[in-house]
Amino acid sequence: DTAVSQTPKYLVTQMGNDKSIKCEQNLGHDTMYWYKQDSKKFLKIMFSYNNKELIINETVPNRFSPKSPDKAHLNLHINSLELGDSAVYFCASSQVDRGTEAFFGQGTRLTVV
Amino acid sequence: GENVEQHPSTLSVQEGDSAVIKCTYSDSASNYFPWYKQELGKGPQLIIDIRSNVGEKKDQRIAVTLNKTAKHFSLHITETQPEDSAVYFCAASGSSYKLIFGSGTRLLVRP
Numbered sequence: 001d002t003a004v005s006q007t008p009k010y011l012v013t014q015m016g017n018d019k020s021i022k023c024e025q026n027l028g029h030d031t032m033y034w035y036k037q038d039s040k041k042f043l044k045i046m047f048s049y050n051n052k053e054l055i056i057n058e059t060v061p062n063r064f065s066p067k068s069p070d071k072a073h074l075n076l077h078i079n080s081l082e083l084g085d086s087a088v089y090f091c092a093s094s095q096v097d098r099g100t101e102a103f104f105g106q107g108t109r110l111t112v113v
Numbered sequence: 114g115e116n117v118e119q120h121p122s123t124l125s126v127q128e129g130d131s132a133v134i135k136c137t138y139s140d141s142a143s144n145y146f147p148w149y150k151q152e153l154g155k156g157p158q159l160i161i162d163i164r165s166n167v168g169e170k171k172d173q174r175i176a177v178t179l180n181k182t183a184k185h186f187s188l189h190i191t192e193t194q195p196e197d198s199a200v201y202f203c204a205a206s207g208s209s210y211k212l213i214f215g216s217g218t219r220l221l222v223r224p
Contacts, residue, residue: 004156031210041200041217043157048210055210090156101147102212104156 003027004105006091012111013081021076021108023091031055032074033092033102034066043090049074050096081112115140117205119215127223132190134201134218139184142207146179146186149202151217157202161188193222 004025013019025032034046048056052068063079074091088109094102116139126132138146144165149157163170163177163186170177174193179186186205190197200219204212 033211041151043202043214043217045211045213050210056208058211092156096210101159101162104149104158106154106156 003103004091004093006089006105006108008108009106010109010111012113015081015083015112017081018077018079019081019110020078021089021091021110023074023076023105025072025091025093025103027093027095027103028072029093029095029103030071031094031096032068032071033094034074034076035090035092035104037088037090037107039087046089047074047076078110081110083112086110086112115143115205115207115213117203117213117215119203119218121218122216123219123221125221125223126193128193128195130193132188132193132197132220132222134188134203134220136186136188136203136205136215137184138186138205138213140205140207140213141184143184143205143213145206146177147204147206147212148175148177148188149204149214151200151202153199160201190220193220195222195224198222 031050047066049068065077068074088107091105092102118137147162150160151157176189200217203215
């Protein structure tokens with residue numbers, strides 16, 4: 001009955017590989033997000049999707065490509081992984097027209113070696 | 114650009130004492146100010162929020178104050194308990210589609 005679930009929780013991969021992180025929310029929210037948390041714990045918005053449409057792309061390299069097949073899912077695909085991509089990636093969702101809080105997933109710890 | 118500054122970066126208090134964390138935001142259009150608690154290995158969890166038409170909000174041991182003129186908002190935790198130990202983030206939002214987070218405060222409550 002998890003509200004926002006991400007898979008995998010941990011991801012270790014080599015430089016240059018391509019990987020995906022999946023996110024699903026069962027809250028019926030219309031907006032989903034990807035945030036990146038670096039080693040110093042800074043949390044920064046990457047993307048926002050509202051009703052499957054991209055609303056915000058916060059100057060993220062185009063190696064990162066989010067895809068929203070429906071309102072309940074927002075996946076993140078990363079091409080040609082670099083060492084600097086190592087971080088914890090959080091998916092979140094909210095119901096924007098009701099001004100509700102953003103619910104976060106448990107995070108995916110990505111380590112690029 | 115949009116920026117939220119948060120202080121202190123670490124805070125150690127004795128159990129039962131109060132803890133105060135302060136944030137300052139730059140975007141005058143910000144109208145929503147949530148506070149999140151992040152425990153080790155978990156995602157941020159909302160603990161309290163305030164909107165720009167309110168100056169203060171309280172929920173049991175937690176309170177938040179907002180000074181729109183000075184662009185300051187603060188989190189107050191009273192009667193701290195060891196389970197309050199975590200990283201706390203303030204955030205500000207002028208757009209419904211993103212939160213700008215502060216840099217976080219690591220709170221340690223000593224038993």
